[in-house]
Amino acid sequence: MKxxxxxxxxxxxxKTFRADLLIVDGIIAKIGSGLTGGATVTEIDASGRYVLPGGVDVHTHLNLALGERRVSDGFYQGMRAAAFGGTTTIVDHPEAGPADCSLFHQPDYYRELLAHEAVIDYGIHGVFQRVDSEVLRDIPALIHSGVSSAKVYLTYDGMLNDVEIAQVLQAMGAAQGLTAFHAEDDAVIRALREQFGREGKRSAVYHALSRPDTTEADAIARILELAWAGGNIPVYIVHLSTAKGLAVIEQAKARGQRVFAETCPQYLLLDQSCYQQAEPEGLKYVMAPPLRSSADQQALWRGLSNGxxxxxxxxxxxFSFADKVKYGQADFRQCPGGCPGVETRLPLSYSAGVGQGRFSINRFVDLVATTPAKLMGLYPRKGALQPGADADIVVWxxxxxxxxxxxxLHQQCDYTPFAGMQVKGWPELTMLRGRIIVxxxxxxxxxxFGEFLERTPFAGSC
Known part of the structure; x- marks a missing residue:
């Protein structure tokens, strides 16, 4: 098929340039001027449009279940929404599995579910919920199986201590894995949550106050110290939300440390004033880390722009707003955390980033597709417009x-935290391996139709 x-x-x-793009059997075959494909080719006119690589979202929880609490989407609905927003590949984070389960349990379980549900391509992260000789022994095999990254939590049940983190880093570094970190200081958060509970301070604003910016910055500093001491082992910081945390990362990068960071639209476009909305509206924004100040937003935009x-x-x-109210209206500590955003990521970041002159359209493509694909062992199959790459394409x-x-929107969730925001720039066509899906x-x-992607070991840089 052409x-x-x-x-x-x-x-x-x-770069940005005018050209035609020829696809043969789901793979990009040629890019150039005046291309023809013969009598059997199907033509798509992209006049006045940008042709972008499909988005790569490397931090989703599309099927997360925590006890009786379950996210709204599930894999099918979440992936469908992603496709409408121009994302053609995700790398999903599983929750912790049963106590004492193997390192393979959750990736294998998710693969079984996704085999029948996936409408876009996907990878799966591993998750560390304990550290012992079995877990450490299995790390090379996990990476060899195509799961080249795994996550460590510094808070919540299943969090690791510094000794365990150091052991994981050594094993992951030796096996060419990339260790992702949810970086928040559990001791401080736990103490503040208990204090606010005793004092009857249980509305949504106290969720944010229980997780001050220092809890993120201090946790990042601990991680980077351990990784540097272990021989500059690469680390990936998820959902960066603070100027203080960014400053720690920038200092580490300046000394040559291999640290990579992501942020998310909610931390760029929403701030802590959302928690002041009349109850129970503030519960919509219960997430970890919480929304921050306008100064933090400005720092994050600068970090995206300067690299x-x-x-x-x-x-x-x-998690639905209905469930947030059901569980959390009387006490923010019982509110399931998180927000939907897989469909709105590209439109929001294009509109507020490119449209408002914060970064170029090339930097936009780098942030939402190319660099995530490189870091997570998907490039150049994903995140690229070049001969030999999958024809994952967005006509924008x-x-x-x-x-x-x-x-x-097309998500299953009953709210969007970005309601009422106006965006300029939206995908008109989304193609996965040459097949039009939207x-x-x-x-x-x-x-x-979505395929499991066996990701390559971490290459050392992006």
Whole structure:
């Protein structure tokens, strides 16, 4: 099967240029001017449009279950929403598995579920919930199986202590894995949550106050000290939210440390004033880390622009507003945390980033597709527009304007934290391996078409 995208403006992380793009059997075959594909080619006219690589979101929780609490989407609905927003690949974070389960348990379990549900391509992160000789022994085999990254929590049940983190880092570094970290100081957070509970301070604003910016910065500093002392082992900091945390990362990068960071649209576009909304509205914004100040927002935008932040992901975790109220209205500590965002990531970051002159369209592509693909062992199959890459392509209308509303999005969740925001720039067509899965607001994807991606070991840089 041949397809020819004509008259568009190709955008990569490095350059922008007018060209045609020829696809043969789901793979990009040629990029150039005046291409033809013969009598059997199907032509797509991209006049006045950008042609972008499909988005790569390396931080999602599309099927997360914590006891009786479960996110709204599930894999099918979450991936469908992602496709409408121009994302063609995710790397999903599983929750911790049963006590004492193997390092393979959750990735294997998720692969079984996704085999029948996936409508876009996917990878799966590992998760460390304990450290012992079995877990450490299994790390090379996990990476060899195509799961080249795994996550450590510094808070919540299943968190690791410094000795365990050092052991994980050594084993992951030796096996060419990339260790991802949820960086918050558990001791301080626990103490503040207990204090606020005793004092009857249980509304949503106290969620934010129980997780001050120092808890993130101090946790990042601990991680980076351990990684540096272990021989400059690469680490990946998820959902960076603070100027203080960014400063720690920038200092480490300046000395040559291999640290990579992501942030998310909620930390760029929403701030802690959201918690002051009349109850129970503030519960919509209970997430960890919490929303921060406008000064933190400005620092994060600067980090995206100057390269000290490497990735724009979502941390999509779509517990419904109904469940947030059900569990958390009387006490923020019982509120399930997280927010939806997998569909709105590209439009929001393009509109507020490129549209408002904060960074170039090439930097946009780098943040939402190319660098996440490189860091997570997917490049150049994903995140690239070049011969030999998968034809994961978004035809982007830079003039299309929309006002975000839960009624017009395709997520299963009953709210969007970005309701009422106006964006300019939206995908008109999303293609996965040469197959159109979204076009002009209609969905053509099929369950099971999405493929598991065996990710390569970490290459050492992006």
């Amino acid at each position: 397809q020819l995208i004509k008259n568009g403006t190709i955008v990569t992380a490095e 000290s932040i490497d990735v724009l992901a979502t941390d999509h975790c779509s 209308n830079p003039e299309l304007e929309k006002t975000l509303a839960v009624t017009t 076009k002009d607001g209609d969905f053509f994807g099929e369950k099971g």
